[in-house]
Structure formats: structure tokens, C-alpha cells
Amino acid sequence: MKAVVFHEFGGLDVLSLEDVPDPRPGPGEVLIDVAACALNHLDVDVREGISRFPVEPPFILGIEVVGRIAELGEGVEGWQVGERVMPFLMATCGDCTYCRTGRESLCLTPGFISFSTSGGYAERLACSTRHLMRVPDELSDEAAAALQIAFGTAWHMLFTRGKLGPGETVMINAVGSGIGSAAVQLAHFAGATVIGNASSDEKLARASELGMDHGINHATQDVVAEVMRLTDDRGVDLVFEHVGGTLFQQGLDSLAKDGRLVICGGHSGEVVPFDIIPFFRGQKSVIGSFVYTRDEVERCLELARRGKIEPLVYKSFPLAEAREAMATMERREQFGKIVIRPGEFEP
Numbered sequence: 001m002k003a004v005v006f007h008e009f010g011g012l013d014v015l016s017l018e019d020v021p022d023p024r025p026g027p028g029e030v031l032i033d034v035a036a037c038a039l040n041h042l043d044v045d046v047r048e049g050i051s052r053f054p055v056e057p058p059f060i061l062g063i064e065v066v067g068r069i070a071e072l073g074e075g076v077e078g079w080q081v082g083e084r085v086m087p088f089l090m091a092t093c094g095d096c097t098y099c100r101t102g103r104e105s106l107c108l109t110p111g112f113i114s115f116s117t118s119g120g121y122a123e124r125l126a127c128s129t130r131h132l133m134r135v136p137d138e139l140s141d142e143a144a145a146a147l148q149i150a151f152g153t154a155w156h157m158l159f160t161r162g163k164l165g166p167g168e169t170v171m172i173n174a175v176g177s178g179i180g181s182a183a184v185q186l187a188h189f190a191g192a193t194v195i196g197n198a199s200s201d202e203k204l205a206r207a208s209e210l211g212m213d214h215g216i217n218h219a220t221q222d223v224v225a226e227v228m229r230l231t232d233d234r235g236v237d238l239v240f241e242h243v244g245g246t247l248f249q250q251g252l253d254s255l256a257k258d259g260r261l262v263i264c265g266g267h268s269g270e271v272v273p274f275d276i277i278p279f280f281r282g283q284k285s286v287i288g289s290f291v292y293t294r295d296e297v298e299r300c301l302e303l304a305r306r307g308k309i310e311p312l313v314y315k316s317f318p319l320a321e322a323r324e325a326m327a328t329m330e331r332r333e334q335f336g337k338i339v340i341r342p343g344e345f346e347p
């Protein structure tokens with residue numbers, strides 16, 4: 001099969017399109033013809049060798065996959081060749097204390113797509129049936145690939161970890177990103193007042209179309225002053241944070257008393273100073289959030305099937321142009337997700 005492989009960590013030029021042996025489905029596994037694979041910023045970190053996940057080249061990237069079952073491994077029941085599936089990011093054990101209490105994203109022995117299987121920047125991928133979820137007919141391959149991580153992560157942050165309720169006010173950082181734009185849609189759908197920020201007025205205008213009530217340009221405006229102006233000096237109930245650095249600090253300062261800041265990433269500054277005094281005097285909370293559960297993704301799939309939320313695809317590329325696809329993501333000019341289409345290989 002064709003796959004995009006890197007043999008050493010580095011920049012875009014380490015990626016090469018190669019012929020590699022087809023993966024084979026082992027017992028309890030299926031072989032999937034990959035139709036679409038969405039890109040994530042994690043792919044860049046993995047390629048550069050700074051992801052803090054145990055990865056050794058040669059390596060095939062790609063964690064967010066949609067495709068069709070091409071072959072069943074030994075002992076597989078309940079799945080058919082030709083069914084359209086989306087591997088859940090993690091193969092959770094179902095048996096540890098976290099899996100048994102509805103917190104499967106904390107599974108003690110998780111397997112991850114691409115880390116414990118091959119990745120989605122390839123024509124085929126083999127994985128355990130423990131990963132599999134069915135994809136509704138109403139969604140295109142590309143839209144389905146764009147849904148899982150953005151909406152699953154946003155759901156877990158907003159509702160499960162952040163406990164966002166109707167009538168509350170939430171500030172969503174970087175609304176132009178995949179999870180930012182997903183969070184705007186889910187928070188709006190849930191009846192919250194949505195304040196969002198982005199680095200350009202163009203991105204803010206797009207987010208307004210998705211249900212954002214107020215926009216702040218964090219490149220030209222004072223985020224905390226604007227939040228206080230918009231909330232009559234009260235602050236917001238919840239900050240949706242995934243950026244790190246300055247926006248993390250500004251998020252803490254934008255919280256109302258007893259407010260919560262929920263965070264799942266920090267590319268713009270992973271280690272930050274932290275002013276303890278206003279934090280405890282305001283009785284604020286910082287809440288970590290890691291991926292999502294299968295049930296949360298299935299709820300998002302159902303909302304998308306009914307047209308209540310829309311996975312956003314900025315642009316898609318054939319597999320052979322994976323380097324250009326990553327370059328586009330690294331320029332951070334997109335609104336929504338970038339997808340590659342191994343199912344439409346063009347030599």
C-alpha cells in the first residue's frame with residue numbers, strides 16, 4: 001500500500017510517500033480501507049519528536065480515521081466487510097477501575113490509533129474491534145473524520161469536566177481551531193452565552209455564524225477588559241482553554257468568582273507562571289481534561305446526523321499531498337479541519 005512515512009524526527013521534509021507492506025488484521029482485528037484522515041496539531045508534535053508520547057521512527061502519522069472494513073481477522077463477530085467505521089482514538093480495556101466507572105479516557109492500558117497500530121496517513125490500517133464505531137450515512141467521509149477529536153474533546157471539556165449549564169457564560173479561546181469551533185457550536189446548542197476569541201476578525205465572523213454571541217480579537221484587544229465589559233465586571237463561569245501561555249493567564253483573570261477553567265492543551269506555552277492569591281480568593285478551579293469517551297463521540301455523531309452541529313472541513317488533500325496538508329495546518333490559516341483522502345490516491 002501507499003503510506004506517508006517519516007524515518008527521522010523533523011520538519012515537513014522528513015515525510016515521504018512510500019510503498020510499504022499492507023498491515024494484516026490479527027485475531028480480533030479488522031483491516032480498514034482508509035477513506036479520510038483528519039490532521040491534528042499532535043501530528044506535528046509527533047513528527048518533530050516533542051509529543052511526550054513514546055514514538056520511534058519509522059512511523060506513519062494519523063489518529064483520526066474514517067474508512068470501510070476490508071477484511072475481518074480471526075474470531076471477529078458483529079462486524080461486516082464494507083461497513084463504514086470510525087476507530088475510536090483509544091482501544092480501552094473495559095475492565096480497569098476507570099473503564100468500569102465511565103472514565104475510559106483514563107484507562108490504565110489504553111492503545112492509541114497510530115501509536116499502538118499503524119496510522120491513517122496510509123491506504124490501509126489494521127486495528128482491534130475495540131476501537132470501532134459505526135458512522136451514520138448522513139455524514140460524508142471527510143465530515144465524519146473531522147468530527148471525532150474536535151467535538152469529542154469539546155464535549156468532554158464543556159459538559160463532563162467543565163459542567164457547563166444553560167444560562168451560563170463561557171469564554172472559548174481560539175475559536176478558529178478545530179476544537180474551538182466545535183466548542184462554539186456545542187455551547188451555543190446547550191444554551192450558554194458564548195464569548196469567543198481569535199487572532200483575526202475574519203475568524204471571529206465565521207464563529208459568529210456558528211452561534212458565538214460576542215467576539216474578542218486577542219491580537220488587538222485586551223481580552224480581560226473586554227470580558228469584564230461584556231459581563232458587567234462579573235467575569236465568565238467557564239473558560240474553555242487549549243492554547244496555554246498568555247491566553248491561560250488571561251483566562252484565569254477572566255473568571256467570575258467560583259469560576260472554572262477547563263484545559264486540554266498548551267502549545268503556546270506549556271509551563272506558565274501562576275498567581276496563587278487571586279486564584280484562591282476568588283475560589284476558582286482549574287480542571288484538566290484528556291480526550292473523551294466513546295459515548296460522547298456517539299452523541300456528537302447523533303447531533304451531526306440531525307444537522308444540529310456541523311463538522312467543519314477547511315480543505316482536503318490526496319494522500320500524496322500530505323506534506324502540503326501539514327504545511328497548511330502549520331500556517332494556522334484554516335478555519336476548521338484539514339483532511340487527507342488516502343481513498344483517492346493519485347500517483
Ligand SMILES: [Zn+2]
Pocket residue numbers: 092093094095096097098099100104106107108109
Ligand atoms: Zn481500562
